[in-house]
Amino acid sequence: MLEVKNLQVAYGRVRAVKGISFTVEQGQVVTLVGTNGAGKTTTLKTISGLLRPEAGEIWFEGKRIDSTPAHEVVTRGLAHSPEGRRIFPRLTVEDNLRLGAFARKDKAGVAKDLQRVFNLFEILQARRDQPAGTFSGGEQQMLAIGRAMMSRPKLLMLDEPSMGLSPLMMQRIMSTITELKSEGVTILLVEQNAQAALSLADYGYVLEVGKIVLQDSGKNLLVDEAVRKAYLGED
Amino acid sequence: MEFLQQLVNGLSLGALYALIAVGYTVVYGIVQLINFAHGEIFMIGGFGALAVWLLVPGESLSIWMLPIMLIGGMLAAVGVALLTERVAYRPLRNAPRLAPLITAIGVSIFLQEFVRLFFGRIPGFPDSKRAIPFPQIEYVTGEAFNIGGVTIQRAALFTLVALAICAGFLYVFVNKTRLGRAMQATSQDPDTARLMGINVDKIIMVAFALGAALAAVAGLAHGLRYTNIDFKMGFLAGLKAFTAAVLGGIGNINGAVVGGLVLGVVESMATFIPGQFGGSAWKDVWAFVLLILVLVFRPQGLLGARVVDRA
Numbered sequence: 010m011l012e013v014k015n016l017q018v019a020y021g022r023v024r025a026v027k028g029i030s031f032t033v034e035q036g037q038v039v040t041l042v043g044t045n046g047a048g049k050t051t052t053l054k055t056i057s058g059l060l061r062p063e064a065g066e067i068w069f070e071g072k073r074i075d076s077t078p079a080h081e082v083v084t085r086g087l088a089h090s091p092e093g094r095r096i097f098p099r100l101t102v103e104d105n106l107r108l109g110a111f112a113r114k115d116k117a118g119v120a121k122d123l124q125r126v127f128n129l130f131e132i133l134q135a136r137r138d139q140p141a142g143t144f145s146g147g148e149q150q151m152l153a154i155g156r157a158m159m160s161r162p163k164l165l166m167l168d169e170p171s172m173g174l175s176p177l178m179m180q181r182i183m184s185t186i187t188e189l190k191s192e193g194v195t196i197l198l199v200e201q202n203a204q205a206a207l208s209l210a211d212y213g214y215v216l217e218v219g220k221i222v223l224q225d226s227g228k229n230l231l232v233d234e235a236v237r238k239a240y241l242g243e244d
Numbered sequence: 245m246e247f248l249q250q251l252v253n254g255l256s257l258g259a260l261y262a263l264i265a266v267g268y269t270v271v272y273g274i275v276q277l278i279n280f281a282h283g284e285i286f287m288i289g290g291f292g293a294l295a296v297w298l299l300v301p302g303e304s305l306s307i308w309m310l311p312i313m314l315i316g317g318m319l320a321a322v323g324v325a326l327l328t329e330r331v332a333y334r335p336l337r338n339a340p341r342l343a344p345l346i347t348a349i350g351v352s353i354f355l356q357e358f359v360r361l362f363f364g365r366i367p368g369f370p371d372s373k374r375a376i377p378f379p380q381i382e383y384v385t386g387e388a389f390n391i392g393g394v395t396i397q398r399a400a401l402f403t404l405v406a407l408a409i410c411a412g413f414l415y416v417f418v419n420k421t422r423l424g425r426a427m428q429a430t431s432q433d434p435d436t437a438r439l440m441g442i443n444v445d446k447i448i449m450v451a452f453a454l455g456a457a458l459a460a461v462a463g464l465a466h467g468l469r470y471t472n473i474d475f476k477m478g479f480l481a482g483l484k485a486f487t488a489a490v491l492g493g494i495g496n497i498n499g500a501v502v503g504g505l506v507l508g509v510v511e512s513m514a515t516f517i518p519g520q521f522g523g524s525a526w527k528d529v530w531a532f533v534l535l536i537l538v539l540v541f542r543p544q545g546l547l548g549a550r551v552v553d554r555a
């Protein structure tokens with residue numbers, strides 16, 4: 010479904026992603042894990058068109074998208090919930106969600122998906138008319154995921170959905186991702202929290218300073234000696 | 245009574261500032277650019293209205309000319325605004341802030357000189373190097389109204405009504421339409437707006453066009469009110485309107501309207517200041533004193549700046 014080939018991305022002279030390749034198949038949850046500055050966010054931003062690669066190719070459903078403008082990438086069925094949530098603080102919850110469906114023309118479908126998001130996160134329905142900026146971090150994360158769902162994506166990219174959340178809230182978000190997975194949503198999940206991400210991913214890639222150093226099924230990476238040492242805080 | 249009279253004068257003057265100030269504020273709210281050429285867009289709105297009037301044979305002063313002139317002014321102002329955005333500002337979108345600012349000053353001078361040198365060259369058009377009489381359309385000019393001892397010029401009333409209609413339209417557009425919400429989203433977080441499928445280039449064009457359309461209304465109102473227009477009229481009006489936008493909180497549309505009205509009223513009230521520093525000669529001084537006071541004590545403006553804030 011998504012195929013990234015030898016992707017290289019730089020900020021000015023600093024190369025942040027140094028030739029990585031990976032694939033996401035339909036129905037899978039794939040995770041990119043790695044420490045701070047590994048290039049995870051850069052990779053997602055390049056896939057969604059916010060950044061342009063120096064070299065390499067990005068293919069989505071058989072079409073090359075690495076020079077497609079960001080606002081068109083989403084219409085192809087690729088939604089990106091950005092790092093740090095980035096909800097629109099002075100717009101209401103409902104307006105935020107409706108903006109997620111900005112590119113869609115099917116009103117009835119949008120209404121149905123809005124209800125679906127409200128069913129998934131009841132707090133959003135209860136506070137639909139409030140400015141999103143008044144929400145707690147966890148609530149904002151739910152809104153960010155819900156907003157990304159509103160485009161009815163074929164592939165959902167989530168950048169560190171657990172960032173800055175309490176353990177309880179983190180569990181809630183992770184169980185939501187599991188729920189989405191069981192509904193058949195394809196997900197590319199970026200996480201620093203390798204334990205949580207690998208436990209629910211079908212396949213995982215370990216990124217280190219712009220390169221993929223390890224790749225395997227989530228299950229295998231979770232028990233991998235090197236991964237346990239470097240990312241799961243064991244020695 | 246004198247106080248009421250000055251209040252009315254101030255509000256109608258302020259309405260003119262407000263119509264122009266909206267253009268500074270919407271563009272700033274989206275691209276953080278102070279478009280110093282916006283005063284010239286106002287001037288071009290006035291010249292566009294005049295040009296259409298000159299092109300329609302018969303030199304009619306009938307009220308039916310008013311909508312035609314308005315459309316002419318808007319087409320000219322919006323066209324020029326979109327052109328400057330495309331050729332002067334867009335290429336500098338990712339340049340350091342100073343570059344587009346200096347470009348805007350260049351565009352401002354260019355537009356003034358362009359109108360000065362070329363408007364009068366069109367066959368049948370008057371010399372544009374000096375002030376040109378503006379057609380005094382029936383009903384919206386002429387004998388002033390007198391309501392309980394307070395006089396209000398017809399053109400002044402026209403300006404106030406035009407502002408009310410434009411403000412209402414803006415409110416609905418920004419808050420109730422899909423495009424308006426996309427504009428708010430872009431102003432709050434442009435990158436994330438792109439992830440929603442919003443074409444940010446298009447939104448920027450909408451912001452420029454919206455500001456220009458309102459400036460054209462002001463250009464027409466200015467011509468009716470001061471009975472003539474000239475190629476430099478955008479300079480001081482633009483500066484005042486920019487002051488109004490900052491006063492209200494730049495980036496905040498309601499603020500631009502409130503800032504414009506407050507500034508107009510402060511200027512008229514300057515006549516009440518006794519002695520040497522009062523009177524209309526000092527009104528500009530007091531207007532800018534107000535700006536400095538607001539910037540010192542409430543730098544975010546009266547209603548608060550609504551610039552981009554990121555989580």
Ligand SMILES: Nc1ncnc2c1ncn2[C@@H]1O[C@H](COP(=O)(O)OP(=O)(O)OP(=O)(O)O)[C@@H](O)[C@H]1O
Nearest residue numbers: 020023025043044045046047048049050051052201
């Ligand atoms: N806007 C930028 N300008 C310059 N360098 C940048 C920029 N954004 C990121 N970088 C650099 O690119 C590298 C990769 O950053 P990136 O944000 O992709 O990492 P990450 O894996 O998402 O890290 P984190 O887990 O902290 O979010 C880092 O060295 C970072 O300093």
Ligand SMILES: [Mg+2]
Nearest residue numbers: 049050051092
């Ligand atoms: Mg990151």
